[in-house]
Amino acid sequence: MTAPLTTTNPAAADPGPSTTTSTTPGTTAAPVTPAGRLRAGLATTPGRLALATTVAVVACLLLGVTGFLAGNGQSAALQDAQRDAAQLVGTQELRNDLVSADATATNAFLVGGLEPTEARERYETSLSEAAEAVPSLAATARGAGEAADLAAVADSVQRYAGLVESARANNRQGFPVGAAYLDQASAALRDEVLPTIDEVAVSTSQRVDADMGSVSLAQALLLFVLLSLVALGAVQLWLARRTHRVLNTGLAAASVALLVGGVVAAAAVLGGNGVARSVASGPYAATVATSEALSLATDAKSMESFTLIKRGSGGDFEESYQTSLADAKALLAEAAEATDTGSDPLSLLNAWDEKHTEIRALDDEGSWDDAVRAATATGDDTAGAAFTAFSDQAHADVEAMSDDAVDRLGSAATTAQVAAWIALVLGVAGAVAAAAGMNVRLKEYR
Template identity: 50%
Template sequence: MTQTIAPHAAPLTAVPTPASAPVHRTGLRGALSRTPGRLRVAGVVSVLAAAAVGVIGLNAGLAQSEALSDADADTTQLVGIQDVRNDLVVADATATNAFLVGGLEPPEQRARYDEAVASAANGLAQLAGSNAADAELLGQATAGLTTYTGLVEQARANNRQGFPVGAAYLDQASSVLRSDVLPQLDELVQANSDRVDASFDSVASVPWLLALGILALAALVVVQVWLARQTHRRLNVGLFWATVLALAASIGGAVVLGSAAAKAGDARNGPYDATVSVSEAYSLANDAKSQESFTLIKRGSGAAYEEQFVLKTDEARELLARPTVDPALAPLLDDWVASHQEIRALDDAGRWDEAVALAISEEPGAPNDLFEAFSTAASTSLEASAEVTHDALSGSGGSSVLVGWLMLVVGVLAAVLSWRGISKRVEEYR
């Protein structure tokens, strides 16, 4: 038997891999594995941190300035709407009081009514152009005012001729005013009041934005500590001065923006609160004045109007009791309310003619004279507090913008110093 011998297979020879052969890393991971790469990353972090201080400061300054501007504009709009409302209730109070005279009303009261109506009409037109958001309701109020003045003229015409229907026209005119005009203005007052509150809240919250700068400062400190450990040097001049500048800018910005916020807060809790309170009290008092006249016009059936008089004067008294309000106003209101009680005493005793004579009297110490004293004092107080509020809000916005831009400049300078400080360490590895 023949045997076939298979050829021997050639042995496999392993290719040795030298243990000392280096393994090269590429890309970002490779760069970060070496000290120069880490230094460059630290440089980027420090630059971004320093720049963040400037950007945050600029945004905070601009935001606060805008909030102050909005608060000023919305406050002006609010006061303007309240002025229009006051003009209308003054006109209505004057018309109803003049109606008690019978026949041709006194010229001075007619002039006062015409002036109040003209002021209200002009105010409505100006306010509609000041804020587009209020234009629709202001248009409705203007239409209602036209209807109101038309009814008042019909009431006057009938009253001059001695027709009893004149009282019905006057009653209808007053109803139109309180259903088609004043509610729209009250809604606008509330809307603008909400906007003012939101703007004040924004002014107060802006300084807290600078708290974000603490994170940026912390990043600069962390980079310096890491760099000191890597290079065995305690201080990097560029990073040190960058940190000093960023810290100084943050503290300075916080002081300026915080001061502006505190000033706005003082205005909010002081003259602004006084302006709103006195304006509302003045409007309530004039509304009560109309109710006083209607209690007499209705001749024995005006109990509902007397209830409204008491309600509105009580509300006005509460508003005038606020600590921000001129304390001289409340006693003036009380003097007029006390004189009203004299009118009611005469009417309740069946002495209607004497009650009317007292109600329309222009003699010193008469109800109309006392009411005029209160009105004059309230108007003067309103103008003063509104002006103080405007000055407080308009005077702080400029400083907020200025400190914002200064912080941006300082942030950029700190970023440049940071990069230069890191670059010197990178060059040492070349």
């Protein structure tokens, strides 16, 4: 018999080289995770040097970016405050022009017949300045609502001017209806035009306050500037202890760049905030108060004329006069506390008020003609001359103080913008210097 043939598997007979990892029986090799690799890397000096390099570079860039954002943001806020403050002053001047035109028209009406040429010229000048100011203010208004309100003012001013012309035409011919037209014109101005202008002024004033608040917000970013300086200092301290070398040229250059950039950014931002506060409580506050006082006093002059036009029934107008003048005096006192212009419009307003008292005394005694002559006279030591002296001084103060406020805000905005770019450039330069300095140490381990 032949023995059966047996087949043998070569692979089973010769397993070849072992491809398995020798492990302790019953255990499995743990996979290597990214966190594990990071910990292993940081356990070595080169790994720690790489991390320190990253911290130093990020600290430099953080200072540059935050310094730029702080300076640039504050510059934008200061420019907004500058623009809105100028817009508010322009809106108040528009109001002053309109009440000045009305005061001139009502005072000239007392003369009867053809009004004096000087009075007519003052009226036309005030009205034309108001008409020219409206489109300019509407074009620079921030918001469709304000632009629409100012457009409505332009239409109402045209209506007011038409009513005044009707009053003048009838007054020249001696028709009593002229007084009715003048009443209607003045009512249209006070009921339609001035409230709308006041609403625009209030919204603009609120915007100025918001702009001033935004200026101070930039200071919060200075915390990141300080954090950057601390982080870079910590890297240098660690490196000195690790390598036993006191000076690293790259890190030293980065420290100087960051210190200069931080000081420049901090000085500009803190200085800009100080300028905004001083302007808000100084020339800006005084400008707004003086302009409002001028408007109230001019309105009081109109009331003075109406007390005489009504001939014995002008008690309500006298009350309005006293209220407006008291408010104007209070505002001028506030302006004097806010800033010193070297002038004293309040004393000039008091001088005109004394003339008004004399006019009222003549009218109350029954000397209406004498009272009218005293109210309409324009020579020296007259009510007209006293009011003109006050008005001219108030206008000059408003112009000087508003220019001062706008110039100071603009200068601070420019300084903050320059500081922003300085901080950014020095931050980037510091990052390059820090990376170069740390790279020298890293090469020692390669």
